[in-house]
Amino acid sequence: MADDIRIDEASGATGASDRLRITAGDRLLAEYVFRPTHPTFESPRPYLSPVHTLGGELVSLYRPHDHVWHKGIAWSLPVVGDENFWGGPTFVRGEGYVQLANNGRQQHVAFGPASRPEDGDGGSVAIVETLDWITQSGEHLFAEQRTLTASIVADDTWVLGFGTRMRNVSGRAIPIGSPTTRGRENAGYGGLFWRGPRSFTGGLVLARGRTGGDELRGQRAPWLGFTGRHDGSGAHSTIVMVDDPANVQHPPQWFARTEEFACLCPAPFFSEEHVVAPDGELRERVAVVIADGASDPDRAAVLAQLGRLGLAALVAAPGADDTAAAVTGAAVPGAPMGAAPTRAPGTAPREDHRP
Numbered sequence: 097m098a099d100d101i102r103i104d105e106a107s108g109a110t111g112a113s114d115r116l117r118i119t120a121g122d123r124l125l126a127e128y129v130f131r132p133t134h135p136t137f138e139s140p141r142p143y144l145s146p147v148h149t150l151g152g153e154l155v156s157l158y159r160p161h162d163h164v165w166h167k168g169i170a171w172s173l174p175v176v177g178d179e180n181f182w183g184g185p186t187f188v189r190g191e192g193y194v195q196l197a198n199n200g201r202q203q204h205v206a207f208g209p210a211s212r213p214e215d216g217d218g219g220s221v222a223i224v225e226t227l228d229w230i231t232q233s234g235e236h237l238f239a240e241q242r243t244l245t246a247s248i249v250a251d252d253t254w255v256l257g258f259g260t261r262m263r264n265v266s267g268r269a270i271p272i273g274s275p276t277t278r279g280r281e282n283a284g285y286g287g288l289f290w291r292g293p294r295s296f297t298g299g300l301v302l303a304r305g306r307t308g309g310d311e312l313r314g315q316r317a318p319w320l321g322f323t324g325r326h327d328g329s330g331a332h333s334t335i336v337m338v339d340d341p342a343n344v345q346h347p348p349q350w351f352a353r354t355e356e357f358a359c360l361c362p363a364p365f366f367s368e369e370h371v372v373a374p375d376g377e378l379r380e381r382v383a384v385v386i387a388d389g390a391s392d393p394d395r396a397a398v399l400a401q402l403g404r405l406g407l408a409a410l411v412a413a414p415g416a417d418d419t420a421a422a423v424t425g426a427a428v429p430g431a432p433m434g435a436a437p438t439r440a441p442g443t444a445p446r447e448d449h450r451p
Contacts, residue, residue, distance in 0.1 A: 099120040099121030099123070099248070100120070100121070100219075101118070101119070101120045101125070101219060101220065101221050101246050101247070101248055101254070102117075102118070102119050102120075102210070102221060103116050103117070103118050103210040103221050103222075103223050103244070103246065104116065104117050104119070104210070105117075105207070106127075108129070110133075112131070113131075114129060114130065114131035114132075114133075115127050115128060115129045115130060115131075116128040116130065116207075116223065116244075118221075118246045118256075120150065120248060120254070123148070123150065123152065124146070124148060125147070125148055125150070125246065125254060125386075126144050126145075126146065126147045126148065126156075126246075126256065127144065127145065127146060128142060128143070128144050128244060129142060129143055129144075129145070130142045130204040130207075130225065131204055132167075134165075136199050136201070136232060137165075137183070137184065137195075137199055138164055138165040138183040138184070138199070139165060139172070139180060139181050139182055139183035139184075139199045139200055139201060139202075140201045140202070141170055141171070141172065141181065141201060141202035142170065142171075142202060142204060142225075142227070142242075143158075143167035143168050143169065143170035144156065144168045144169040144170070144256070145157075145158040145167055145168025145169070146158070146168065147168055147169060147256075147386065148386075149252070149254075149333050149386055149387065149388045150248070150251070150252055150253065150254055150386075150388060151252065151331070151388040153326050153329065153331055153333045153388065154293060154326070155292065155293060155333050155335060155386060156168035156169060156290070156291065156292070156293070157291045157292060157293050157294065157357075160291065160294075160357070162357070163183075163184065163291075164183075164184075165182060165183025165184045166183075166289070166291040166359075167291070168290070168291065169256070169258075169288065169289070169290045169291075169384060170288075170289055171202070171242075171258065171260060171287070171288055171289075172286065172287070172288075172289050173272060173286045173287070173365075174186070174187070174274060174275060174285065174286050175187075175271075175272065175273040175274055175275070175277065175278060175286065175365070175369075176200070176229075176237065176270060176272055177237070177270045177271060177272075178198060179198050179200045179231050179232070179237065180196070180198045180199050180200065181199075181200045181201075181202065181229065182285075182286065183199065184199075186198060187275035187278050187279070187280050187283070188278070189278050189279040190279070197232055197233075198231070198232055199232050200229060200230060200231045200232055200237070201229075201230050201232075202227050202228075202229055202230075202240070203227060203228045203229075203230055204225065204227055205225075205226040205227055205228055206225070206226050207223055207224070207225050207226075208223065208224040208225075208415045209223075210222070210223045211223070211413070211414040211415065219247060219248045219249075220245065220246070220247040220248070220409050221245065221246055221247075222243060222244065222245040222246075222257075222409065222410075222412075222413035222414065222415075222416070223243070223244050223245075224241060224242070224243050224413065224414075224415040224416055225241070225242045225243075225244070226239070226240065226241055226242075227239075227240040227242060228240070229262070235266065236265055236266065237264070237265070237266045237270060238262040238263060238264060238265060238266075238270075239262075239263045239265050240260055240261065240262045240263070241260070241261045241416075242258075242259065242260050242261075243257070243258075243259040243260075243410055243413050243415075243416040244256070244257065244258060244259075245257035245259075245406060245409040245410055245413055247405060247406055247409050249385075249402045249405050249406075250387075250402065252387055252388040252389060253385060253386065253387040253388070253399065253402060254385075254386055255383050255384065255385050255386070255402060255403055255405060255406030255409070256383070256384040256386065256406065257381070257382075257383050257384075257406040257407065257409050257410040257413075258288055258381070258382050258383075258384065258410075259379075259380070259381040259382075259410040259413075259416060260378070260379065260380050260381075261377055261378075261379045262372070262377060262378045262379075263375065263376070263377050264372045264373065264374055264375060264376050264377070264378075265375070266374070267374050268374055269371050269372065269373055269374060270371065270372050271369045271370065271371045271372075272286075272365050272369065272370050272371075272372065272378070273286075273365050273368075273369040273370075274286045274363065274365050274366055274367070276366060276367050277365065277367065277368065277369045282313055282314050283351075284314065284349055284351060284363045284365065284366025284367050285351040285361055285363055285366075286351075286361070286363055286364075286365050286366075287348075287351075287361050287362055287363045287364055287365070287380070287382075288337070288361065288362065288380075288382045288384070289351075289359065289360075289361040290322075290335060290337065290359060290360045290361065290384065291357065291358070291359050292322060292324060292335065292357070292358030292359060292360075293324065293326065293327075293358065294327075294357075295324060295325060295326055295327040296322065296324030296325070296354075296357075296358035297324075297354065297355075297356070297357055297358055298324075298354060298355070299322055299323055299324030299325070299354055299358055300322070300323050300324075300354070301320065301321070301322055301352050301354055301360075302320065302321030302322065302323060302334070302336070302391060302392070302393055302396035303315070303317055303320055303321075303393065303396075304317065304319075304393065304397060305393055306393055307392070307393060309354045309355060310352070310353055310354060310355050312350065312352050313350065313351060313352045313353065314349050314350070314351075314366065314367075315349065315350060316347045316348065316349050316350075317347050317348075317350060318338065318339055318341070318346070318347040318400070319336055319337060319338040319339065319396075319400040319403065320336070320337060320350045320352060320360055320362070321334060321335060321336035321337070321360075321385075321391060321396040321399065321400070322334070322335045322336075322352075322354070322358060322360050323335075323390050323391045323396075324358055325390075331388070331389075332388075332389055332390035332391075333386075333387065333388055333389070334385075334386075334387045334388075334389065334390065334391040334395070334396065334399065335360060335384065335385065335386060335387075336384075336385040336387070336391075336396055336399040336400050336403055337360050337361075337362055337382060337383070337384050337385070337403075338382065338383040338384075338385065338400050338403030338404060338406070338407065339362045339382060340380070340381035340382065340383075340407050340410075342379075342381070343362075343364060343379075343380050343381060343382075344364040344365075344370060344378070344380065345364045345365075345366075345368065346364075348362040348363055348364050348366065349363050349366035349367060350362055350363060350366075351363045351366065362382060364380065381407055381410050381411075383403035383404065383405075383406030383407045383410075384403075384406070385399045385400070385402055385403040385406070387399055
C-alpha cells in the first residue's frame with residue numbers, strides 16, 4: 097500500500113484529451129474514457145476500461161462482439177422515459193427488441209480538480225465530473241454531477257467508488273425503468289454495470305453465505321460478488337459490488353450472469369419504475385471492490401466491508417454532495433412506460449435479445 101494513487105488526465109489514439117488514468121505508482125488500475133467516439137447505436141457514454149487488479153490482472157471487457165455496447169464498467173440505463181441510454185435495441189412490450197431512433201448519449205462537460213480527503217495519506221483520490229444527458233433527437237433530459245473515487249484498502253485490493261446526482265432539466269416527469277418494467281421477465285438490468293473477461297464465463301457469483309450462478313439474478317442483496325479465472329496467468333480475481341444503504345430500492349435486485357458471460361449490476365429499477373419529477377434528482381452510490389485472488393462467500397463478505405470504505409470516500413470527496421441518496425418522485429410498481437417511441441426506418445422487431 098506504499099504507492100500513492102493518482103487520477104490524471106490523458107490523451108487517447110487521436111492525441112486529444114479523452115480519458116483519466118487511475119494509477120498506483122507505475123501500475124495502471126483503470127482508464128475512465130469520458131469522450132467516447134462510439135456510434136449513436138451504442139449510446140455513447142463514459143466508461144471504465146481497462147480495469148486491472150493491483151496485481152495487474154485485467155478484470156473488464158470492452159465492446160464484446162455479442163454486445164458492443166458493453167464497456168467495462170459504465171453507468172447505463174436502458175429505459176429513461178422512452179429513451180435508451182444503454183445502447184443497442186430497446187425492448188418494446190409485445191414486440192421484443194427493436195432498434196429505435198432513441199439511443200441517447202451522456203456528454204462530458206467538465207471536471208473539477210482531482211483531490212484527496214483532508215485526512216488522506218495517498219491511498220485515496222477523488223474527482224467530480226459534470227455531464228449532460230442528451231437524447232438522439234437532441235433534447236436535454238438530465239444534468240449530472242458524477243463523483244469517482246479510488247482507494248487502496250489492502251495490499252491486494254482497491255475500491256472504485258461511483259456516485260451520481262442526476263437533476264431532471266426536461267421540464268416534465270421522467271420515469272426510469274428496465275426491460276422487466278416493460279414486460280420482459282427477469283431482465284431488469286440498468287445501473288452501474290460490470291462486464292467481466294471472457295474467461296470468467298462459468299465463474300461463481302458470490303452472495304452472503306452461498307455461491308451460485310444465474311439463479312441469483314433478481315435476488316435482493318446489499319452486495320454481490322463474482323470470482324473467476326484468467327487465461328494466460330491462470331490466476332483468479334474477484335469483483336464485489338456494494339450498494340449504498342440510502343440508494344433507491346436498497347437492498348436492490350441484482351442483474352447477474354455467468355452462464356453466457358460474466359456480469360454484475362445492482363439494478364435499482366429492476367422491477368419498479370421510478371419517476372423523477374421536473375427539477376427533481378436521482379442519487380445513487382456504488383462501490384466496486386477489485387481484488388486479486390479467488391474468493392468464497394466469507395472472503396467476499398470481508399471485501400464488501402472494505403467496499404463500505406469506498407462508499408465513505410464518496411461522501412468525503414471534496415466537491416461531492418454528501419446528502420443521502422434519494423429519488424424525487426414516485427415509484428410505480430411494474431407499470432408500463434407509455435407509448436413506445438417510433439421505430440427507426442427500415443428496422444423490424446426482434447423476438448429476443450440478451451442485454
